[in-house]
Amino acid sequence: MSEPAPGTVLPALTFGPISRTLLALYAGVSGDHDPVHIDIDFAREAGLPDVFAHGMLSFGVLSRVVTRWSGVAGLRSLRARFVSITHVHDLITCRGTVAEYLDEAGERRARIDLVVTAQDGRPTLTGEAVVAVDGLRDRPA
Amino acid sequence: MSSDDTAVTARPRGIFRRETKGFSATPVTVRVERGRVVTFARLLGETDPVCSDVAAARAQGHPDVVAPPSFPMVVEMLAHEERSRQGAPNPTEVIGCDFRRLLHGEQHHTYEGLVYAGDEVSVETTVVDFYDKRGGLLEFVILESTIHHDDRGVLVRARRTLLHRLAR
Known part of the structure; x- marks a missing residue:
């Protein structure tokens, strides 16, 4: 695979x-x-x-971008930096990009770069996730 | 830690009580209730049924619904409530948070095991460090928490950075 x-x-x-x-x-x-x-x-x-808005609200929504691929059980770490305030009425978009693969703690892992932006393109959160990729689908879905 | 408000030019006076570096809050045990997990997951738009449907979770080998990745902060808030009930001091009180100036800077979770509805978990939180940025206009604190289950060991390590915006 x-x-x-x-x-x-x-x-x-x-x-x-x-x-x-x-x-x-x-x-x-x-x-x-x-x-x-x-x-x-x-x-x-x-x-x-x-x-x-609470920063952790964005953190929680963002985690879904990753766990839709890895499952909650496949998530190893999630790091977020809240770089600007999320205002009332903001529409946020959460994105993840596969950055690299690592062999760590006896398993194959992927590091994913993350960003959340508001409707005007303003970044509100940047971060990264690490997931276990053994047994995952070829294509993130 | 330095709290040199006499030095340099009009350095803002910090609010955090720097002398609380190293403080560890009384460890408390809290119960993860299923309704809280399900309501929380649904509010975030979580579509994975393992977080909201017991039958789906059990079909995948879990004992109950699985807490979403941001739920550890809820566990920390439950621990806060439990300490308040016991009359034990909470980290955000001890370090002197001023909610008019407080922002959440960073959050880092390391997952070592899943948190399930029905779990009783113990929560420990330590004040790790304080630091300043922008000539003291921003002051930061790092809090580290561990969520532990008696049988399954450490489930989550959470590192939270809070900051105060200070005026000159």
Whole structure:
């Protein structure tokens, strides 16, 4: 079985637009009750124009780009750097590109470069994932 | 750690309590509830049925639904609630987070085993380090957590970087 060549792009995933309802529900289910994500009065008192999305919301959606290929069980690590704020009404797109293959801890692994962008092309998150590739399909789907 | 607010030109005063470097929060045990996993997975648009359908998860050899890759942060929040209930100090309180200025800088998860609904897991969190950037306009803290299961060992190691935006 051939591995997808480095440079292979995993199918992108679009999520949103981010609504206030979504942020409230995410705060509730995640347990992250930081008011800066759900309470516009708090945000304004802090000098911000509005509430903004939890970074971990993007992290969670982004992980699906990778696990649609690897499965949750095949994911070895996921690293994210939150490079700009995700605003209310943003529509985010999560992308992954196979970067390289590694032989690590007795298994074949792929490293995947990750990026999340908003509708205007502004990157909000950059990162990388490492997945176990033994037994995966040739082509990411 | 240096907290030299007298040095250089109008260096912003940091907010994090640098002396808490090395602090380890009281380890607590939390239960991963199935409803929480399923609701969380669905909210993120997770389509893999192993995260939301018990029958599908069992058909693939899992004991229950599988927590999605970002769920460890939920486990950390459950641990936070449990410590509060016990009257034990939480890392974000101990280090002096100011939520008006706080941002999440980075998150790094290393997965050594799956977290399943029904699991009871122990959570340990340590304040690893503080540092500054942009001449002190940004101050950072690194927190490291381990999620451990009695029988299956370490499941996840999570490294979280938080930062304060400081004004001159």
